[in-house]
Amino acid sequence: SKSRSRSESLYKEALEHIVGGVNSPSRSFKAVGGGAPVFMKRGKGAYFWDEDGNRYIDYLAAYGPIILGHAHPLVTEAICRAAENGTLYGTPTELEIEFARMLKAAIPSMDKVRFVNSGTEAVMTTIRVARAYTGRNKIIKFAGCYHGHSDLVLVAAGSGPSTLGIPDSAGIPVSIAHEVITVPYNNLAALDEALARWGEDVAAVMVEPIVGNFGMVMPKPGFLEGLCAAARRNGSLVIYDEVITAFRFHYGSAQTFDGLPAGTDFAAIEPDLTALGKIIGGGLPIGAYGGRQEIMSQVAPLGPAYQAGTMAGNPASISAGIACLQALQEPGVYARLDKLGAELEAGLTAAAGKHGIALTVNRICGALSTHFCSHPVTDYEQAQDTDSERFAQFFRYMLEEGICLAPSKFEAWFLTTAHTQADIAYTVEAAERAFARMD
Ligand code: PMP
Numbered sequence: 001s002k003s004r005s006r007s008e009s010l011y012k013e014a015l016e017h018i019v020g021g022v023n024s025p026s027r028s029f030k031a032v033g034g035g036a037p038v039f040m041k042r043g044k045g046a047y048f049w050d051e052d053g054n055r056y057i058d059y060l061a062a063y064g065p066i067i068l069g070h071a072h073p074l075v076t077e078a079i080c081r082a083a084e085n086g087t088l089y090g091t092p093t094e095l096e097i098e099f100a101r102m103l104k105a106a107i108p109s110m111d112k113v114r115f116v117n118s119g120t121e122a123v124m125t126t127i128r129v130a131r132a133y134t135g136r137n138k139i140i141k142f143a144g145c146y147h148g149h150s151d152l153v154l155v156a157a158g159s160g161p162s163t164l165g166i167p168d169s170a171g172i173p174v175s176i177a178h179e180v181i182t183v184p185y186n187n188l189a190a191l192d193e194a195l196a197r198w199g200e201d202v203a204a205v206m207v208e209p210i211v212g213n214f215g216m217v218m219p220k221p222g223f224l225e226g227l228c229a230a231a232r233r234n235g236s237l238v239i240y241d242e243v244i245t246a247f248r249f250h251y252g253s254a255q256t257f258d259g260l261p262a263g264t265d266f267a268a269i270e271p272d273l274t275a276l277g278k279i280i281g282g283g284l285p286i287g288a289y290g291g292r293q294e295i296m297s298q299v300a301p302l303g304p305a306y307q308a309g310t311m312a313g314n315p316a317s318i319s320a321g322i323a324c325l326q327a328l329q330e331p332g333v334y335a336r337l338d339k340l341g342a343e344l345e346a347g348l349t350a351a352a353g354k355h356g357i358a359l360t361v362n363r364i365c366g367a368l369s370t371h372f373c374s375h376p377v378t379d380y381e382q383a384q385d386t387d388s389e390r391f392a393q394f395f396r397y398m399l400e401e402g403i404c405l406a407p408s409k410f411e412a413w414f415l416t417t418a419h420t421q422a423d424i425a426y427t428v429e430a431a432e433r434a435f436a437r438m439d
Contacts, residue, residue, distance in 0.1 A: 002052070002054045002400060002402075003052050003054075004036065004038060004050065004052055004054070005052060006039065006050075006051035006052045007036050007037070007038050007039040007050060007051055007052065008035075008036045010036075010039045010051060011036035011037065011039070012036075021037075022037065026063065026406070026407075026408060026411075027407075028407070029407050030407075031388070031392070031407055031408050031409070032391070032392040032395045032396065032407045032408075033392050033396065037407070038050050038056075038399070038404070039051045040056075043058065043066075043069075043070030043071060044069075044070050044071050045069040045070060045071070045416075045418035046058055046069050046070075046416055046418040046419040046420070046423055047070070048070070048404055054402065055402055056399075056402050056403060056404040057402060057403050057404065057419070057423050057426065057427060058070070058404045058416075059403065059404060059405050059406075059413035059414060059415070059427075060404050060405065060406050060411075060414070061414035061415075061416055062283065063278070063406065063411070064212070064243075064244050064248070064278040064279065064412075064414055065277075065278040065279055065281060065282070065283050066283055066414075066416055067247070067248070067279050067324070067328070067366075067414070067416055067417065068282070068324060068327050068328075068416060068417050068418065069416040069417060069418025069419070070283075070418070072282075072323075072324075072327060072417075072418075074323045074324075074326065074327050075282045075283060075320050075323045075324055075327070077323070078282070078319040078320055078322065078323035079282075079284065079316055079319060079320050081319065082315045082316040082318075082319040082320075083316060085315065086315070087314060087315060087316045088310075088311065088314050088315070088316075089314075089315065090310070092313075093313070093315055093318070095315055095318045095319060095322065096115065096313045096318055098322060099115075099318045099321055099322050099325075100113040100115075102322065102325055103276070103280065103288065103290065104290070106246075106247070106251060106252045106253070106325075107242075107246065107252060107253045107255070107256070107274060107276075107290070108256070109255060109270045109271055109272075109274060109290075109291065109292070110274055110290030110291055111290070111291070111292055111293040111296065112290055112291070112293055112296035112297075113288055113289070113290035114288065114289055114290065114296070114299060114307065114312075115286065115287070115288050115309075115312050115313040115317075115318070116286075116287040116288065116289065116307070116309055116312050117285050117286065117287055117309055117311050117312060117317075118148070118277060118285060118286070118287045119147075119148050119241075119243035119275065119276075119277030119278060119287050120147075120148030120149055120150055120287070121148075121150075121287045121309070122148075122243065122275035122276060122277055122287035122288055122289040123147045123148045123150065123153060123206070123239075123241055123243070123275045123289075124148065124150040124152070124153075125275075125289055125299075125305075125307045126204075126206075126239045126273040126274075126275050126289050126291075127139055127150075127152055127153075127203070127204065127206070127239070128305050128306075128307065129273060129289075129291075129295060129296070129298050129299060129305050129307075130203045130204035130236075130237045130239060130272070130273060130295075131203045131204075131305075132298040132303065132304060132305035133203075133237065133294075133295050133298050134203045134204070134235065134236065134237060136200070136201050136202060136203040136236070137179050137201055137203060138179050138180070138181060138198055138201040138202045138203060139152060139153075139179060139180050139181070139202070139203060139204055139205075139206055140180075140181045140182075140183060140191065140194055140195070140202055140204070140205045140206065140236075141153060141155075141180060141181070141182055141183075141205075141206045141207070142182065142183060142184065142185040142206075142207055142208075142211075142380075143156070143157045143182050143183065143184050143185065143379070143380040143381075144185065144211070144213060144214035144379070144380025144383060144384075144410075145185065145206075145207065145208045145211060145213055145214075145241070145380075146208075146213040147206060147208075147241050147243075147275075148243075149169075151172050151173075151176050152176060152179060152180055153180070153206070154167070154168045154169050154172060155167055155168055155172065155176075155177045155180040155182065156168040156182060157182035157183075157184075164177070164178045164180070164181060165177040165178065165179075165180035165181065165182050181194045181198055181202070184379050184380065184381065185207075185211060185217065185219075185378075185379045185380060186217070186219060186220045186223050186378050186379050187379065188222075188223065188226040188227065188230065191205070191226075191227060191230055192230060195230055195231075195234050195236075199234045199236075200234075202231075202234060202236045203236060203237065204231070204236055204237040204238065204239045204272075204273075205227060205230075205231040205236055205237075205238055205239070206239040206241060207224075207227060207238075207239070207240060207241065208240075208241050208242075208244065208245065209224055209240045209242065209245065209253075209254040209255060209269070209271075210245050210249075210254045210257070210260075210364060212244030212245060212248075212367065212412055213244070213410060213411075214377070214379075214380045214383035214384075214410045215362050215369030215371055215377050215383050215410060215412065216362040216363060216364050216367050216368060216369045216412050217362060217377060217378055217379070217383075218260070218261065218362075218364065218378075219260065219261065220261065220378065221261040221262070221263060221264075222261075224260070224264070224268075224269040225264070225265050225268045225269055228268055228269055228270070228271070229268065237271075237272040237273060237295065238271040238272050238273075239271060239272065239273045239274070239275065240253070240254070240255060240271040240273070240274045240275070241275045242254055242255070242274050242275060242276055243275055243276060243277040243278050243287070244278060244367075244412075245257075246274075246276050246278075246279060246280065247279040247280065247325065247328055248279065248364075248365065248366075248367055249334065249364055249365040249366075249367070250334050250365070251325075251328055251329055251333075251334065253274065253276075255269060255270060255271060255274070259364060259365065271291070272291050272292055272295055273289060273290070273291035273292075273295060273296075274289065274290055274291060275287070275288075275289045276288040276289065276290075279324065279328075280321045280324070280325070281317050281320060281321050281324075282317075282320030282321050282322075282323055282324030282325075283320060283324070284316055284317040284320040284321070285311070285317055286317045286318075286320075286321055327417070333417055334365060334366075336417065337365050337366030337415050337417065338365045338366065340366065340415050340419055340421065340424055341363050341364075341365055341366045341367070341368055341415055342363070343421065343424045343425075343428075344363075344368065344413070344415070344424050344427065344428065345361050345363045345368055347424065347425070347427070347428030347431070348361055348370060348428060348431050349361055350428075351428055351431050351432035351435050352431075352435055354432065354435070355432070355435035355436055355438070355439040356439050357372070357390075357435045357438060357439060358372060358373055358374035358387075359371070359372060359373075360373055360374070360375065360376060360377055360386075362377055366414065366415030366416075367412045367413070367414055367415070368412060368413050369410075369411070369412045369413070370391075370394075370413070371383060371386045371409070372386050372387035372390040372391050372394070372409070373385065373386040373387065383410060386409060388409055390438060391409035392409075393434075393437075393438055394431075394434050394435075394438065395407060397433070397434035397437055397438070398430060398431065398434055401430035401433065401434065402430070403427055403430050403431075
């Protein structure tokens with residue numbers, strides 16, 4: 001098996017200086033049996049090389065942004081050009097206008113856009129804007145959807161189907177958690193119940209329109225229509241967190257994706273506000289939010305809702321984002337991701353079947369999730385009710401085979417435009433060997 005001795009010694013060193021040895025807890029191997037995470041040294045296309053020189057096929061894609069693969073030449077060139085001209089001005093630039101135009105053209109529900117630095121900031125600000133616009137305080141969110149690490153959305157469901165939240169982290173006041181109501185995804189009855197009980201205080205219903213955070217989960221037919229209608233009847237705004245989903249399945253966002261359930265009424269599922277991040281930065285830090293003119297007019301300097309940022313709209317991130325979206329406009333990009341995704345899904349399913357491993361694969365275009373269970377996964381409860389031990393085993397066997405997955409059973413695999421059919425074929429063979437060791 002591969003030596004990862006340099007990763008192990010670097011991890012020891014990192015533990016002395018960086019809390020937990022990692023700069024985001026999702027990078028730790030805590031959920032897959034612990035030990036040193038792999039320290040990567042270089043990425044190119046669909047591959048990573050670690051500090052010991054081992055090569056991996058990358059399905060982590062940095063938790064989603066790297067849809068073009070690592071060091072895509074057009075993105076690299078855009079970043080170099082931006083660096084030569086100075087990376088940060090603190091003034092407006094023409095680039096920001098160009099990028100705002102591109103995003104608005106692709107996501108027509110956004111009349112106005114504002115750039116920030118992360119998905120967390122984008123979501124956090126949509127909540128402030130919704131509160132400013134409605135004069136209400138509470139937010140409804142869905143169990144298992146992740147919306148960044150700001151106080152308000154780092155809150156889990158209480159015990160009942162429709163209860164006030166409990167903090168998911170130390171350091172969040174219970175009073176803040178009580179401003180959040182968590183209900184199960186794909187469950188309109190629970191949403192109605194929450195609105196009946198707390199409706200007049202609810203500023204917004206926040207949702208990942210297609211879920212990326214407890215596996216890839218599609219809304220059931222009518223779910224988004226029902227959600228939007230219920231929110232509107234109640235005078236609440238609808239916020240779509242499209243940090244993962246925008247530009248993932250087609251050139252646009254989930255709200256205009258023709259892979260949504262047949263018969264989706266696209267006019268009826270349009271959100272009031274949308275939060276963006278990940279792919280739109282081409283691998284550099286970014287977030288953005290946007291929505292209807294009258295709502296976005298709440299934002300300073302036009303309106304009373306304050307939001308600012310020293311790094312916001314910086315030329316390097318914007319340039320990388322423009323280059324990334326331009327590359328995604330090439331004909332056939334998403335059809336190819338879909339085709340490779342289908343091959344990976346079919347291969348994994350067949351390999352698991354051959355070895356009697358219960359596996360549910362949820363796939364949307366080039367994003368798929370593997371759940372060690374024999375039931376479908378359409379909500380968080382079903383996703384939680386999957387075999388963590390099996391996933392941990394599979395994760396480690398795949399790592400030995402040179403396949404890099406996220407160290408979490410809930411996280412999706414992301415294909416990039418750099419993956420090849422040969423990569424998929426090798427991955428399926430590796431999975432088959434892993435399943436053979438597990439059965
Ligand atoms: N929203 C969603 C749907 C996400 O998946 C994430 C990150 N995984 C965020 C928000 C937070 O984005 P960031 O990590 O850039 O703050």
